[in-house]
Structure formats: C-alpha cells, structure tokens
Amino acid sequence: MDYQFHWRPVIQALPDLLKASLVTLEVSLIAMALGLMFGLVLYFCRASSLRLLRGFGSTWVEIARNTPSLFQIFVFYWGLGEFGIFLSSFTAVVAALTFNCAGYMAETYRGGFNAVPAGQDKAARTLGMTKLQSLRYVVLPQVLRAIYGPMTNQFTWVILASSLGMLAGLRELSGETQYFNSRTFRTFEFFAATAVIYYLIAKIALILMRLLGRPLFRAERARP
Amino acid sequence: MIVLENLRKSFGELEVLKGINLTVDNGEVVSLIGASGSGKSTLLYCINALESIHAGKVTVDGIDVHAKGTDINKLRQKLGTVFQQWNSFPHLTALENVALAPRVVTKKSRKEAQEIAEKQLVHVGLGDKLNHYPSQLSGGQQQRLAIARALAMEPKYMLFDEATSALDPELVGEVLDIMRLLASEGMTMIVVTHEMSFARDVSDRVAFFKQGVLAEIGPPEQVMTNPQDPDLQRFLSTIG
Ligand SMILES: Nc1ncnc2c1ncn2[C@@H]1O[C@H](COP(=O)(O)OP(=O)(O)OP(=O)(O)O)[C@@H](O)[C@H]1O
Ligand SMILES: [Mg+2]
Numbered sequence: 001m002d003y004q005f006h007w008r009p010v011i012q013a014l015p016d017l018l019k020a021s022l023v024t025l026e027v028s029l030i031a032m033a034l035g036l037m038f039g040l041v042l043y044f045c046r047a048s049s050l051r052l053l054r055g056f057g058s059t060w061v062e063i064a065r066n067t068p069s070l071f072q073i074f075v076f077y078w079g080l081g082e083f084g085i086f087l088s089s090f091t092a093v094v095a096a097l098t099f100n101c102a103g104y105m106a107e108t109y110r111g112g113f114n115a116v117p118a119g120q121d122k123a124a125r126t127l128g129m130t131k132l133q134s135l136r137y138v139v140l141p142q143v144l145r146a147i148y149g150p151m152t153n154q155f156t157w158v159i160l161a162s163s164l165g166m167l168a169g170l171r172e173l174s175g176e177t178q179y180f181n182s183r184t185f186r187t188f189e190f191f192a193a194t195a196v197i198y199y200l201i202a203k204i205a206l207i208l209m210r211l212l213g214r215p216l217f218r219a220e221r222a223r224p
Numbered sequence: 225m226i227v228l229e230n231l232r233k234s235f236g237e238l239e240v241l242k243g244i245n246l247t248v249d250n251g252e253v254v255s256l257i258g259a260s261g262s263g264k265s266t267l268l269y270c271i272n273a274l275e276s277i278h279a280g281k282v283t284v285d286g287i288d289v290h291a292k293g294t295d296i297n298k299l300r301q302k303l304g305t306v307f308q309q310w311n312s313f314p315h316l317t318a319l320e321n322v323a324l325a326p327r328v329v330t331k332k333s334r335k336e337a338q339e340i341a342e343k344q345l346v347h348v349g350l351g352d353k354l355n356h357y358p359s360q361l362s363g364g365q366q367q368r369l370a371i372a373r374a375l376a377m378e379p380k381y382m383l384f385d386e387a388t389s390a391l392d393p394e395l396v397g398e399v400l401d402i403m404r405l406l407a408s409e410g411m412t413m414i415v416v417t418h419e420m421s422f423a424r425d426v427s428d429r430v431a432f433f434k435q436g437v438l439a440e441i442g443p444p445e446q447v448m449t450n451p452q453d454p455d456l457q458r459f460l461s462t463i464g
C-alpha cells in the first residue's frame with residue numbers, strides 16, 4: 001500500500017460540502033414532515049369505511065414499502081416527464097422521499113393507534129369533545145408517544161436515503177462529494193469525510209428528536 | 225328530566241333493549257341492577273348517544289337525544305359519564321385531566337379551567353394530587369379523578385356504569401363515598417351497580433333488568449326487601 005492521503009482538497013471543499021449538507025437536511029426535514037402528515041392521512045384512509053379510500057391508502061402503502069427507494073425517485077424525476085410533468089431534482093427527491101415516508105409512517109401510525117385503548121376516545125367524547133378534539137388532545141399525543149421511537153428511526157433513514165438524490169442530479173451532500181471526487185480523484189478522502197458528516201448529521205438529528213420529544217414523555221419521567 | 229319511551233335496541237339479531245319506559249326526575253337517584261348481559265350498560269349508552277337506537281325515544285330536558293338535528297356534543301355536557309374502566313388520560317396530570325374539557329369544549333380560559341379543575345379535585349378528595357399523573361394514582365383515585373373530570377363540565381346528570389367493579393375491594397369504599405356525596409348534594413344519577421348496599425341506601429328507586437326489559441321498579445325497600453319477580457328474588461339471594 002503506497003497510497004498517499006491528501007486531505008487538503010477535502011479541507012478546501014469543506015465549505016461547499018457543508019453547504020450541501022444543508023440541502024440534505026432541508027430535503028430530509030421537508031420529506032419527514034410531509035411524510036408524517038400524509039402518513040396520518042393514509043392511516044385514516046385505510047381505516048375508512050369507504051372502499052375507495054381504503055384502496056387508495058393500501059395501494060400507496062404497498063408500493064411505497066415494496067419498491068426500491070431509488071426506483072421511486074426515478075419515477076418522480078423522469079417517469080412523470082412521460083406525462084408532461086417535469087419536476088426539479090429538489091422537488092422530485094422531496095416528493096419521492098415523502099411518498100416513501102408516508103407509506104412507512106401509515107403502518108407505524110396503525111400500531112400507535114392500536115396502542116391507545118378505545119376507552120380514551122369514548123371518555124373524551126362523553127365529555128362533549130368532538131371527534132377532532134378527542135383526536136387532537138387525547139388520542140394523538142398518546143399515539144405520538146407510542147410511535148416516537150420508530151419515527152426517529154424513520155428520520156435517520158430519510159437523511160441517509162436522501163443521498164440517492166444525487167442520482168437524480170441533486171447537489172446534496174453525496175452529489176457534491178461526487179462532484180469534488182470527479183475533479184480531484186481523492187475518492188477515499190472525500191467519501192470518508194462525507195461519511196463522517198452524515199454520521200454527525202444523523203447523531204445531531206437524533207439528539208434534537210430526543211429534546212423535541214421530551215414534552216411527550218412527561219408522564220413517564222414522573223413515575224415514582 | 226330524562227325520559228325513555230319504548231326504547232328498543234338490537235345488536236344484529238340480538239335484541240338487547242325490548243321497549244324500555246323510564247322517567248328519571250331531577251334530583252332522583254335510580255339504580256339499575258340485573259344479571260350480566262341484561263342490557264344495563266347499553267341503556268346508559270343510549271342516553272348519552274354512545275349507542276344508536278332502533279325504536280322509541282330518549283329525551284333529556286325535552287331534547288330528543290337521537291334526533292338528527294341534536295347537537296350531541298352540547299347535550300353530553302349535561303350528562304357526566306363514569307365507566308367501569310376509568311380511562312384517565314395518561315399523558316396529563318390530574319389537574320390537566322380535569323381542566324381539558326372545560327378548556328377545549330366550553331372554551332374557558334386556562335386560569336378559569338384550572339380553578340374549576342382544582343375545585344372538583346378537592347371535591348372528590350384529590351386536592352393533594354393535582355400534579356400527579358394517573359400512573360402515580362391508585363385505581364380508586366383514578367376513578368375519583370374520572371368523576372371530577374365529569375363534574376368539571378357542570379353536568380346536570382351523572383351516569384355511572386359499574387364505577388366500582390374494576391376496583392380492588394379495599395378501594396371500592398372511597399368511590400362509593402363520593403357517589404353518596406353527590407347524591408346528597410342533589411345530583412340526578414343513574415347508577416348501574418352490583419353494590420346492593422349502595423342501591424338500597426342511596427337510591428330513590430331501584431330498577432331490575434331482565435333480558436332487556438325492566439322487570440321491576442320501585443323504592444328500594446319495596447324492590448329489594450319484598451321483590452315480586454321470581455328472577456329478582458333469585459338474583460338478590462345470589463348476589464346479596
Ligand atoms: N357492541 C356490541 N355488539 C354486539 N353485542 C353487544 C354489544 N354491546 C353489548 N352487546 C350485547 O348486548 C347484551 C347486553 O350488554 P350490556 O353490556 O348492556 O349488558 P350489561 O347488563 O351491562 O352486562 P354487565 O353486567 O356484564 O356489564 C349482551 O348480550 C352483550 O353481549
Ligand atoms: Mg355493563
């Protein structure tokens with residue numbers, strides 16, 4: 001092994017890599033937030049008494065969970081072009097990751113809702129709360145508590161999966177790394193540095209999720 | 225006043241309520257007793273519209289509970305309900321449990337809702353547990369919390385569905401005491417119970433349920449000490 005490490009190009013590119021990290025973060029945050037919302041909608045679709053809604057929800061979930069994420073990104077980036085819909089790399093990657101997250105979260109929500117006893121909603125309704133109020137103030141906080149772990153994992157997954165975005169031309173962290181790699185040929189150095197950056201982003205996201213989730217777990221901490 | 229007229233209710237093929245007529249006057253305490261599966265819970269849930277009905281009519285203060293135009297959420301504020309399983313909201317403190325509905329249903333200010341909640345928690349003897357979570361309370365305390373939560377809506381009527389059946393025997397007394405207190409304060413109550421001494425001592429009338437019909441109803445001294453229905457005689461001798 002007479003490979004010579006050259007870190008200088010990496011250090012010079014660092015500001016650009018960090019800027020690209022922000023794109024990674026932006027894509028992941030938006031996809032995760034939208035995925036959480038659409039996932040909830042999908043959960044309700046699948047729990048609906050209307051066959052059409054159930055069919056729609058199940059189809060979405062099945063496709064999202066049983067096809068490769070890369071394939072999903074390609075469909076949004078190139079596939080839609082067949083129908084005259086042209087999305088930017090950014091929009092296509094966000095849409096595809098949202099599609100994927102929503103599918104997985106719909107399934108997670110189902111477990112969460114099942115974990116809340118039916119009596120909770122019944123008690124809320126007998127106090128005069130509407131369905132929506134019961135959901136908002138009584139059921140959903142307990143669902144969130146139940147799914148918080150899986151939800152955090154999902155967020156980590158989105159951050160890492162957003163790297164697939166480079167294959168749709170998105171200059172997020174991986175795309176940017178590849179760009180510098182092709183110009184400097186310091187392949188190992190660049191990808192090693194990027195791996196470290198991904199690791200740090202994922203860790204920071206995890207810590208932020210823990211902090212954000214603290215109010216949900218007040219009752220657990222109070223336990224004698 | 226709660227009036228049930230020829231109330232009928234089925235679950236599929238099974239007719240659970242077969243034409244019930246019952247009027248509960250303001251200030252009255254009526255206990256419902258009867259074998260398991262005779263339809264007592266179903267009757268309560270037809271009053272607060274947790275269950276739909278198939279025939280007949282339920283009116284609360286003249287309002288038809290099951291009519292299309294009835295604002296059921298508004299009506300339920302009049303009807304405090306306490307279940308066998310207390311269903312305290314585990315993510316909220318005792319104070320928050322009780323203050324929630326006044327906040328979001330009757331739109332009281334945070335401060336006002338907290339004052340109401342504190343008052344009702346003191347009322348049921350939980351004045352020292354305001355900031356405890358349900359997981360830190362015993363079953364009896366959680367059931368009293370559920371009573372306070374219902375009272376915070378200032379209901380005119382209270383419906384109890386076997387409020388003490390899920391409790392350890394040593395915790396039954398504290399919940400019955402609160403129910404006695406409410407009765408003495410003049411609350412109108414319909415109480416489904418297996419506690420015969422409570423039915424005897426507290427109710428103005430006792431109603432015996434038998435397979436979906438009201439087989440016998442009257443003052444406790446009549447229904448419980450001189451029962452006419454042979455099934456009621458058997459029921460009382462096995463349970464009491
Ligand atoms: N949601 C439901 N679907 C189908 N059948 C039901 C339902 N709820 C109650 N039933 C049936 O209706 C009958 C009356 O039930 P209900 O719960 O009113 O009886 P109960 O007198 O309260 O009995 P218990 O003392 O055991 O609480 C029972 O045979 C029960 O199995
Ligand atoms: Mg019952």
